[in-house]
Amino acid sequence: MADRRLLKELTEAFGPSGFETEPGRIMARELGQSGEVMRDGLGSVICRVKGSAERPRVMVSAHMDEIGFMVKEVTRDGYIRFLPIGGWSPQVLLGQRVRVRTRRGDFAGVIGTRPPHELTEEEKKQLPTIEKMFIDIGASEGIDVAAETGVRPGDPIVPDAPFTEMVNGLMMAKAWDDRGGCAIIVEAVRQLAARAHPNTVFFVGSAQEEVGLRGARTAAELAEPDVALALDVSLCGENPDRARKDVVERLGNGAAILVHDNSMIPNIRLRDWVIELAEKEGIRHHLTTVRGGYDTGAVHVLRGGVPSLVIGWPTRYIHAHAGIAAESDYDAAVRLLLAILERLDQCTSDSLRSF
Numbered sequence: 001m002a003d004r005r006l007l008k009e010l011t012e013a014f015g016p017s018g019f020e021t022e023p024g025r026i027m028a029r030e031l032g033q034s035g036e037v038m039r040d041g042l043g044s045v046i047c048r049v050k051g052s053a054e055r056p057r058v059m060v061s062a063h064m065d066e067i068g069f070m071v072k073e074v075t076r077d078g079y080i081r082f083l084p085i086g087g088w089s090p091q092v093l094l095g096q097r098v099r100v101r102t103r104r105g106d107f108a109g110v111i112g113t114r115p116p117h118e119l120t121e122e123e124k125k126q127l128p129t130i131e132k133m134f135i136d137i138g139a140s141e142g143i144d145v146a147a148e149t150g151v152r153p154g155d156p157i158v159p160d161a162p163f164t165e166m167v168n169g170l171m172m173a174k175a176w177d178d179r180g181g182c183a184i185i186v187e188a189v190r191q192l193a194a195r196a197h198p199n200t201v202f203f204v205g206s207a208q209e210e211v212g213l214r215g216a217r218t219a220a221e222l223a224e225p226d227v228a229l230a231l232d233v234s235l236c237g238e239n240p241d242r243a244r245k246d247v248v249e250r251l252g253n254g255a256a257i258l259v260h261d262n263s264m265i266p267n268i269r270l271r272d273w274v275i276e277l278a279e280k281e282g283i284r285h286h287l288t289t290v291r292g293g294y295d296t297g298a299v300h301v302l303r304g305g306v307p308s309l310v311i312g313w314p315t316r317y318i319h320a321h322a323g324i325a326a327e328s329d330y331d332a333a334v335r336l337l338l339a340i341l342e343r344l345d346q347c348t349s350d351s352l353r354s355f
Helices: 004-012 021-031 145-149 176-192 214-223 268-281 327-343 346-351
Strands: 036-039 045-050 057-063 068-074 080-085 097-102 105-111 156-159 170-173 200-206 227-234 255-261 285-290 308-316 323-326
Touching: 004 021, 004 170, 004 176, 021 036, 021 045, 021 176, 021 200, 045 176, 045 214, 057 176, 057 214, 057 327, 080 156, 176 200, 176 227, 176 308, 176 323, 176 327, 200 214, 227 327, 255 268, 255 327, 268 285, 268 308, 268 327, 285 308, 308 327, 323 327
Parallel strands: 057 200, 057 227, 227 308, 255 285
Antiparallel strands: 036 045, 045 200, 068 080, 068 156, 097 105, 097 156, 170 323, 255 308, 308 323
């Protein structure tokens, strides 16, 4: 069962790419109770948990950063022009609440929008670009917003959306991508402490995934993995125009096993071994593809090639202010990860390289 306290703390933490201090502290605190924790030069958190054997060395990563924004300019009238951090679609931004973090603290803001009364018929058909959008944190006549708040170019900004429990075991929050994966890692570490595993696992909360899979690469240089797994969100194809029974990528359909993404084609032996394991253990799962990339995209081409696979769970409305996830899918991902780690021994690891 999902740890709601942990999920709330992780998803509400402030941490766009390059500013992962808050989620990093949470991960270091939680993982440090079960293993040896170190940090790399980008801020990724790495926890070594030794089993009954030194090898294989298994890297399990989930990225700590969320998509967000950065202050580009503070206008003379006190409005903020901003840059995207990570992949945003302009259609999800107008009118949304945000938090701006300056050297003097956090300040509430909203991405400004003109009401329909002020738009021409032609303007109503057009979506402004992010370059033309602005954030209002209290601009008003006679007030020097920059002086009052300390805001300046380079300050980070994140969506303002609380963790909320919904009906039927669903949960809504910002930053499921990938604080949900971080929570799965914490849960796996907690349970693995009471279980035997024939390997040494390096659990990683990686930095700067949303801007180029950067932390996974630097963490892998320290972990030197023989096998790598990434835990991250997968897409959810449910919407009112599609019958739910016709959609494989839907909430409640278990853990996702990624058979393709734009950054990696997984090791087919590892892929098939995990599929067979899920079937044998009765773990609900489905196969899917994603037009995007994951931590393993950076790791699998290191050290002469590292057999790698992504385990996900379907999440509605990713890369927006608030997404929805199902507890049952979260639990299935935890079960599948633990089943893998309990069985991934040296013989299995060696077989992944038998081409």
